[in-house]
Amino acid sequence: MTSTDAPARRNPFRRSADTGPRASFRELWPYLTEHRLVLVLAVALSLVGAALSLAQPALVSQVITLVQNGDTLGGLTWLLVALVIGNGVVSAIQHYLLQRAGTSVVFSSRRALIRRMLRLPISEFDTRRTGDLVSRVGSDTTLLYAVLTQGLVDALGGSVVFVGAIVGMAIIDPVLLGTTVLVIAVAIAVVGGLSGRIRVASREQQEKVGDVAAGVQRAIAAIRTVRAAGATERESAAIEREAKAAWGAGIKVAKVSALVVPVASIAMNVSFLVVLGLGGYRVASGAITIANLVAFILFLFLMIMPLGQAFGAVTSVNQALGALGRIQEIMRIPSEDEGDADIEAAPDVETDDAIRFEEVRFAYPEAAHKTESEKVVASELGEEALPEPPDREVLHGVSFAVPRGSRVALVGPSGAGKSTILSLIERFYDATGGVVRVDGSDVRALGREQLRARIGYVEQDAPVLAGSIRDNLTLGTPDADDARCIEVLHAVNLGEVLDRDPAGLDAAVGEEGVMLSGGERQRLAIARALLAAPPILLLDEATASLDGVNEQLLREAIDAVAEERTLLVIAHRLSTVVDSDVIVVLDHGRVAGVGTHSELVASVPLYRDLAKHQLLV
Structure with a gap:
């Protein structure tokens, strides 16, 4: 790969405000065809049901004829x-198949969306709201369920038997209309009894969906930690298990709600029989004619139901296409590691430097932009489209080396570019100019997993994932045994955390680590890195949240592992890095000086001022 400056990155998938994130039916079709066998069977059953409905008026006509003839x-x-x-x-079988297919479509879309979302480039998480991403997995995918379960297939079957009519049943015979309403009221009472069971099953389903959303938000909130630990696959699999549990709960809802459909169907048919009996009496008494009775029945069964199904289908499909547009917007974004599979393992390079920056330049791409929904709202309000903010360059030709086995510190005022340097080493972003090398290889020639x-x-401010101490500690080393875990925790002075809870390593840390102090959360993150024992350690303000005693203990623990590793440390407190082999001073994205503490005090005014303010000179 070359070291030439890369062009400013633009999002190729951004849509204009007037189109919105709506998808087409063609984009919905693959989700349906994935379960085409079930859908074909459901459509066939819909046609069979239509045939059975159409056969009943013909059979009733024969019955009436036989009765009139005395046969x-x-x-x-x-x-x-x-x-x-x-x-x-x-109807019951068809309803269950559609419920099952709809739930399976939701599971399939969630699985694909979760896998893509946890692999999005870091820049996407910088410019998108976490809650919006979570809602796409929860609410938006759920709307796909409505396509199959709220009338689409039924509307197709109903269109076979639908005939237009404009004359209402009340005009034909108010008495028969009142009788029909009475029968339907009885059916409503039965359905109301079943609705309690449906509510319980639906509540369980929503709770499972909430677990999926919580899992996604948990992973996204700690996405850098998950990526750096190489735990993307395990986190994705864990959330998939939650999604599958939601799928199972949805199947329960389908089974219970399937009982409602035959009740409604039988109620309609019973009303048919009641109208037939009472209507026959009224025909015999001369109150209405046979033609009126037949017309009433046809209106009851062949107009109202298919019309309602058609309206339901149109509504559900429109809602689903709007939600699918938001889903597809994420699915179209290339994953962070999309090209890594084509990268061959880099050969070992003979070099004394573990890390080297060569005239590295970097600008954060599109530091902020409106979401698609915000653009649509702005368009509807008639707001003039604002230009995107320009790229913001934060590194300007940075060059320095980190010798293998050494301890190098990055210091400088806030905003100097220190954390950005670590992000480039991890390939959360790629440099827009120059070369970043690890073990002699351009990091862009290394797969992210290999790197x-x-x-x-x-x-800095490393997050703690909801779960146990063990879950957090072994995020990058799932096979670590208890003895090694306890040893590392004691090394960073977290032994008392184990002692205060009988669960030990399995003690819960709470949402975002609320059961731990700020210093304990930071030490747990450092323990996780020490447990993995990689050859290179990057520490971004690792001691910022620690008091003097714990800082000294942690420095001793780091000193113990630093003998065999390369350390690149960011620190504002110079007291923690004055004994580093090399100190790199950064100022406004440029290297202001490189040397030891004493050399920099003598030669770099910025460093001398920092040291004076911290009483080190």
């Missing part, structure tokens, strides 16, 4: 009963 009914009565029950059974396996990274 015996024979087996027609039982055939009619069979049609009614058969129609209910077919990060060589490096331990403790970020």
